[in-house]
Amino acid sequence: MNPFYHQASFLISAAELSQCPPDGGIEVAFAGRSNAGKSSAINVICQQKNLARTSKTPGRTQLLNFFSLDEERRLVDLPGYGYAKVAEKIKRHWQNTLATYLEKRQCLRGVMLMVDIRHPLKPFDRQMLEWGQHIGLPVHILLTKSDKLKRGAAASAVLQLRRELAPLEETVTVQPFSALKHQGIEQAHSVLDHWFGVSGESNGE
Numbered sequence: 730m731n732p733f734y735h736q737a738s739f740l741i742s743a744a745e746l747s748q749c750p751p752d753g754g755i756e757v758a759f760a761g762r763s764n765a766g767k768s769s770a771i772n773v774i775c776q777q778k779n780l781a782r783t784s785k786t787p788g789r790t791q792l793l794n795f796f797s798l799d800e801e802r803r804l805v806d807l808p809g810y811g812y813a814k815v816a817e818k819i820k821r822h823w824q825n826t827l828a829t830y831l832e833k834r835q836c837l838r839g840v841m842l843m844v845d846i847r848h849p850l851k852p853f854d855r856q857m858l859e860w861g862q863h864i865g866l867p868v869h870i871l872l873t874k875s876d877k878l879k880r881g882a883a884a885s886a887v888l889q890l891r892r893e894l895a896p897l898e899e900t901v902t903v904q905p906f907s908a909l910k911h912q913g914i915e916q917a918h919s920v921l922d923h924w925f926g927v928s929g930e931s932n933g934e
């Protein structure tokens with residue numbers, strides 16, 4: 730139990746970048762393809778069942794959802810990308826919004842990138858990594874749904890991805906994660922603690 734993340738509360742949804750909260754303090758954004766397990770990860774990281782809505786019909790609400798941890802620190806649930814059934818025009822609009830957010834947001838300290846452990850990096854995931862590399866923004870990959878693989882297969886998926894991303898090791902880190910089995914939460918907290926500049930000891934871990 731980590732009271733710092735448990736105190737997360739919904740702040741605002743932004744349909745346009747102009748609706749984002751003022752660009753101050755520290756933000757960490759959660760990104761990933763639709764259905765990668767982003768909302769589930771946010772919920773278990775914050776130990777709240779319905780903080781970020783999990784959905785079996787992804788891609789309907791294309792909003793940036795902001796959650797505040799305290800006066801200065803926020804988590805942001807970015808719109809999932811790659812959802813096939815969204816019209817091309819809307820998709821393009823959201824890719825632009827996402828790119829602009831990542832490029833312009835001064836308070837953005839890091840990106841948590843959700844990638845299904847069973848599927849290798851898709852083009853948009855790679856784009857996110859290259860982006861992080863380009864602007865010197867750290868990206869921490871949660872290889873989600875690790876419960877879907879046997880232990881050995883999950884471990885080798887992690888190693889394989891770390892090997893593949895070795896050239897980016899200064900900005901990219903990788904860990905296995907299961908929202909279902911509550912696996913990898915402490916490790917994710919410690920990455921967030923580091924980005925947010927809070928000490929794990931003072932918040933219960």
Ligand SMILES: Nc1nc2c(ncn2[C@@H]2O[C@H](COP(=O)(O)OP(=O)(O)O)[C@@H](O)[C@H]2O)c(=O)[nH]1
Pocket residue numbers: 761762763764765766767768769770782783784785787809843873874875876877906907908909910
């Ligand atoms: N087995 C398993 N299923 C998961 C896990 N995390 C998410 N899911 C399922 O994957 C689907 C998409 O999850 P969601 O969090 O809504 O993904 P999002 O679209 O990236 O926000 C849902 O049916 C979840 O129940 C996990 O750790 N293990």
Ligand SMILES: [Mg+2]
Pocket residue numbers: 767768769782783784809
């Ligand atoms: Mg979601």
